[in-house]
Amino acid sequence: xxAPRRWLGxxxxxxxxxxxxxxxxxxxxxxxxxRELSDAELLETSQSVKALVCSExxxxxxxxxxxxxxxxxxxxxxxxxxxxxxQLLAALVxxxxxxxxxxxxxxxxxxxFPAALLHALTGRGxxxxxxxxxxAERDAQLVAPAYQQLGLSVGVSEEQGSTAAKQSAxxxxxxxxxxxxxGFDYLRDQLELRKRRQAPLGEPLIDLLSEPSRxxxxxxxxxxxxAIVDEADSVMLxxxxxxxxxxxxxxxxxxxxxxxRAARIIVTQLWPEHYETRRSGAxxxxxxxxxxxxxxxxxxxxxxxxxxxxxxxxxxxxANSLRRDVDYIVDSSDAVQIVDTGTGRIFSDRxxxxxxxxxxxxxxxxxITSERESLAxxxxxxxxxxxxxxxxxxxxxxxxxxxxxxxxxxxxxPIPLRTPSLRELWPMRAFASQRMKWRAIEESxxxxxxxxxxxxxxxxxxxxxxxxxxxxxTHGLPFQLLNGRQDADExxxxxxxxxxxxxTIATSLAGRGTDIHLGDGxxxxxxxxxxxxxxxxxxxxDRQLVGRCARQGxxxxxxxxxxxxxxxxxxxxxxxxxxxxSRSNDRGELQFDLTAQIRKIxxxxxxxxxxxxxxxxxxxxQ
Numbered sequence: 001x002x003a004p005r006r007w008l009g010x011x012x013x014x015x016x017x018x019x020x021x022x023x024x025x026x027x028x029x030x031x032x033x034x035r036e037l038s039d040a041e042l043l044e045t046s047q048s049v050k051a052l053v054c055s056e057x058x059x060x061x062x063x064x065x066x067x068x069x070x071x072x073x074x075x076x077x078x079x080x081x082x083x084x085x086x087q088l089l090a091a092l093v094x095x096x097x098x099x100x101x102x103x104x105x106x107x108x109x110x111x112x113f114p115a116a117l118l119h120a121l122t123g124r125g126x127x128x129x130x131x132x133x134x135x136a137e138r139d140a141q142l143v144a145p146a147y148q149q150l151g152l153s154v155g156v157s158e159e160q161g162s163t164a165a166k167q168s169a170x171x172x173x174x175x176x177x178x179x180x181x182x183g184f185d186y187l188r189d190q191l192e193l194r195k196r197r198q199a200p201l202g203e204p205l206i207d208l209l210s211e212p213s214r215x216x217x218x219x220x221x222x223x224x225x226x227a228i229v230d231e232a233d234s235v236m237l238x239x240x241x242x243x244x245x246x247x248x249x250x251x252x253x254x255x256x257x258x259x260x261r262a263a264r265i266i267v268t269q270l271w272p273e274h275y276e277t278r279r280s281g282a283x284x285x286x287x288x289x290x291x292x293x294x295x296x297x298x299x300x301x302x303x304x305x306x307x308x309x310x311x312x313x314x315x316x317x318x319a320n321s322l323r324r325d326v327d328y329i330v331d332s333s334d335a336v337q338i339v340d341t342g343t344g345r346i347f348s349d350r351x352x353x354x355x356x357x358x359x360x361x362x363x364x365x366x367x368i369t370s371e372r373e374s375l376a377x378x379x380x381x382x383x384x385x386x387x388x389x390x391x392x393x394x395x396x397x398x399x400x401x402x403x404x405x406x407x408x409x410x411x412x413x414p415i416p417l418r419t420p421s422l423r424e425l426w427p428m429r430a431f432a433s434q435r436m437k438w439r440a441i442e443e444s445x446x447x448x449x450x451x452x453x454x455x456x457x458x459x460x461x462x463x464x465x466x467x468x469x470x471x472x473x474t475h476g477l478p479f480q481l482l483n484g485r486q487d488a489d490e491x492x493x494x495x496x497x498x499x500x501x502x503x504t505i506a507t508s509l510a511g512r513g514t515d516i517h518l519g520d521g522x523x524x525x526x527x528x529x530x531x532x533x534x535x536x537x538x539x540x541x542d543r544q545l546v547g548r549c550a551r552q553g554x555x556x557x558x559x560x561x562x563x564x565x566x567x568x569x570x571x572x573x574x575x576x577x578x579x580x581x582s583r584s585n586d587r588g589e590l591q592f593d594l595t596a597q598i599r600k601i602x603x604x605x606x607x608x609x610x611x612x613x614x615x616x617x618x619x620x621x622q
Contacts, residue, residue: 023061024085030069039077040148046070046121046150046311053121064095070150071114076419078145087111087224090415094391095119097403098413099232099412101397105469105515105551106418109139113146115391119226120173127227127387129179131234131345133159134491139230140176141541147174157181157220159349166220177608178237180349182227183244183383185220187376191246192218224387232392233400233540236384236408238340240613242350243620247372254358256306257368258486258555263312264362266298267320283317285310307355307394319359325463334366340569341461341537345507353563368563379620381407381613395547396540401602403610404464407617422527423550426559428595432581436588441531442471444559445503449477453503453525458545460500460567465505468533472503482506494497497548498528518554527555537605562598 049066093100094115096263120126130136144154155169157177274289351357401412431437459465489515497504499519529548550556564577
């Protein structure tokens with residue numbers, strides 16, 4: 001077995017640091033001056049800097065220096081922290097409109113504060129987009145005191161918020177929300193504007209005179225001036241395959257629910273010659289199958305069909321190929337929610353289109369809801385490009401530079417680590433079957449647990465996490481299981497994953513955005529160990545998980561386990577599956593490091609996904 005290797009992180013962009021040396025030195029000098037001011041004097045200075053920003057612009061070196069120094073001093077007074085030079089470098093990239101690649105644990109939340117403050121001083125409104133509603137609320141509450149110290153306000157646009165609450169949130173200097181909620185609020189405004197254009201002559205004027213304080217009536221946003229997107233690769237790339245669709249008729253019963261149920265029953269009676277499965281995994285009826293389902297005894301009344309009978313059966317077949325707790329979950333309220341199989345994230349705001357969601361509901365025997373009527377829609381790429389200036393942060397932008405540049409016109413700039421990384425990457429282990437892989441993971445975790453090292457295991461699906469949890473229970477290993485929903489409870493559990501002897505099983509991105517701090521005695525034992533239980537379709541997801549350990553100079557290690565039955569290999573690298581199974585030993589393990597081969601497959605999968613996103617964007621322009 002090869003020895004562990006030390007991972008030093010991305011290249012240190014010394015050129016950036018050297019180029020901005022004078023600006024950083026000027027910021028440091030102004031911080032020393034601001035340190036002497038009282039709180040009242042600092043607030044007064046903030047008003048002066050606001051006038052400077054408005055007169056000289058956000059790109060003026062003097063405006064940047066003054067605003068960044070204000071931000072640094074305000075954070076020191078309200079939070080007791082000083083921004084490091086690398087955090088100020090990241091803020092400079094954001095302020096100018098770029099992607100700051102900043103490794104996990106380097107303080108991205110505070111790094112975006114100077115850039116957001118600079119643009120908020122224009123009075124035009126700043127949007128900070130996060131990956132979850134919980135993170136939006138958390139980050140807004142975290143930095144609010146620093147904004148308020150300087151006379152600025154913060155709001156949160158909540159997903160179920162009223163019109164008045166959303167208008168109030170957008171009236172603040174800085175507004176936090178999920179990336180998709182900013183898009184949905186934009187679409188709501190477009191519907192309102194469309195309604196005004198269709199209103200009888202004079203009606204908008206009557207509304208304005210009757211409620212003059214409301215100004216823009218039911219409009220929510222003040223405009224799209226400047227946005228900072230956290231986890232930019234996830235929001236701007238991974239999520240981009242799903243357009244933003246504002247729907248009506250949410251929650252009503254489907255008028256053809258009984259037809260979907262009938263189709264569900266009939267697909268269970270099909271013979272193998274009645275359907276075929278293509279290489280892509282899609283299943284559809286054969287000509288003989290189409291003839292068979294059109295028997296008079298199987299046909300429902302045509303007057304009740306919203307689509308052809310064949311389409312209903314094809315939908316039921318497609319629903320059969322979707323896996324519960326992998327492609328979707330059924331939550332506590334019996335609602336079907338889509339799961340991103342690449343990341344494990346659950347999307348409560350999405351449904352499958354063209355009757356597929358209803359077919360899955362029929363399969364699960366839950367209430368069949370009506371298909372959502374599309375009131376307005378826009379691709380996430382086109383919405384993001386509506387901002388006058390756009391910026392983003394992520395720890396995993398390497399490999400995406402071309403797409404960020406071509407689609408969004410944004411350059412990726414790596415930010416140097418504050419301290420060298422002590423992360424060790426242990427050799428990848430490969431197995432002929434998932435059963436053998438799970439057993440090897442359990443044995444490895446048991447060995448580490450005996451040393452009292454904390455272990456975080458990232459799985460690709462909820463089903464896999466529960467299967468691993470059952471194995472741990474059988475062998476008496478204590479653990480915490482996270483199901484992929486990111487909320488306050490989950491974040492609290494993830495935050496404790498670095499304590500002595502802790503074992504945490506989670507979907508790959510569970511708790512993303514929550515720091516894992518090492519407990520007493522953990523560093524001396526080697527720090528947090530991360531297990532990648534299955535490689536994702538994108539290497540970025542794996543790197544995000546690995547980045548949970550060895551943060552900010554702490555020790556830590558990571559190891560990846562794969563099997564010939566993993567989805568990445570069966571869907572994109574069947575040749576590798578054959579290689580693993582033919583060369584594995586009697587324990588089902590291949591004594592060969594397949595890292596290079598896995599990366600090759602992931603690059604190919606990334607190209608396919610990037611091509612699909614490009615096609616979606618081209619169609620949106622037509």
